[in-house]
Every structure is written in C-alpha cells, then in structure tokens.
Amino acid sequence: MIPLSSSVVSGVALSKIDGEVKMLLMKRVKGGFWCHVAGSIEQGETGIDAIVREFKEETQINVSNLYNAQYLEQFYEASVNVIQLIPVFVVMCPPQQEVVLNEEHTEYKWCNLEEALELAPFPNQHAVFKHVWSYFVEKPVNAFYRVDVSRTCQK
Numbered sequence: 001m002i003p004l005s006s007s008v009v010s011g012v013a014l015s016k017i018d019g020e021v022k023m024l025l026m027k028r029v030k031g032g033f034w035c036h037v038a039g040s041i042e043q044g045e046t047g048i049d050a051i052v053r054e055f056k057e058e059t060q061i062n063v064s065n066l067y068n069a070q071y072l073e074q075f076y077e078a079s080v081n082v083i084q085l086i087p088v089f090v091v092m093c094p095p096q097q098e099v100v101l102n103e104e105h106t107e108y109k110w111c112n113l114e115e116a117l118e119l120a121p122f123p124n125q126h127a128v129f130k131h132v133w134s135y136f137v138e139k140p141v142n143a144f145y146r147v148d149v150s151r152t153c154q155k
Helices: 047-059 113-119 123-136
Strands: 008-017 020-028 037-040 066-077 082-092 105-111
Touching (some): 020 113, 020 123, 037 047, 047 066, 082 123, 105 113, 113 123
Parallel strands (some): 008 082
Antiparallel strands (some): 020 105, 066 082
C-alpha cells in the first residue's frame, strides 16, 4: 500500500511586470531546479496559515490577496513511498511586486506561461502553471475562490 500525505502547500504568485501578467519562479539551492513557492504545514497551522508563512519566508511577499486555485498538485515521492496531495494557492500581487529571496533559492524570475514551462522541469509543475494561467490570467478571477487571510495566525 502507498500512503497519502497532505502536509505540504504550494502557491503561485502573479504580478503585472512592465504591464504584462507574469508568474514568479525561483531557483532552488537544493536540486538547482526552478519552482514556485511550496513548503510544509507546521504543527497547529492550517494550509492557509502555511502558504502565507511560506510566501513571507521565501520571498518577503506579504499575502493579502489569496485564492484557492481549485487544484491539487500530486506526485509520488519514491524516497518515502508516499503520494503527496498538495493544495495550490494563487497570490495576486500588486504591480511590480518586489521579491527578496531567502537562503533556499539562488535567483528568481517573473515569467509568462511559456517561459515558466521552459524553466520548470516537472510535468506536474506544468499542469499547475497551465491551470493557474487559464483560471487566473486568461479568465476573470472567480470571487468564490477568494480566501480570507484575516484569520490566519501569521507568525
């Protein structure tokens, strides 16, 4: 049997950069690959608490405009024999959003969809980016996806 785990969250940041909507990708120190924000849910946190904290830790972005992407990232983690189910969030940032990386990343880039697909190595990332682009860039954002961050226990 392969157990399921849902102890991680992920999020895609969107911002208008020079008038064009782009998504944030960062290059991880560990593994050297390009990715979006992700991290573990800590003891006592909700998924919402965790994604708000992870954005602050990894990018110094203060999350105020958060959406449930209505998507679960999933993959088999062979090293621990677990299927990871990861809820995806979208952070709508103000134009020209500044980013300050922590020690987990070496560089970042604001990308259009095509650039993100070229940089990201994993098929599941491609599926996340295509979904986010379709529902948060190409279409008007559905108000039902909005997440109230006023109740998070931001640390």
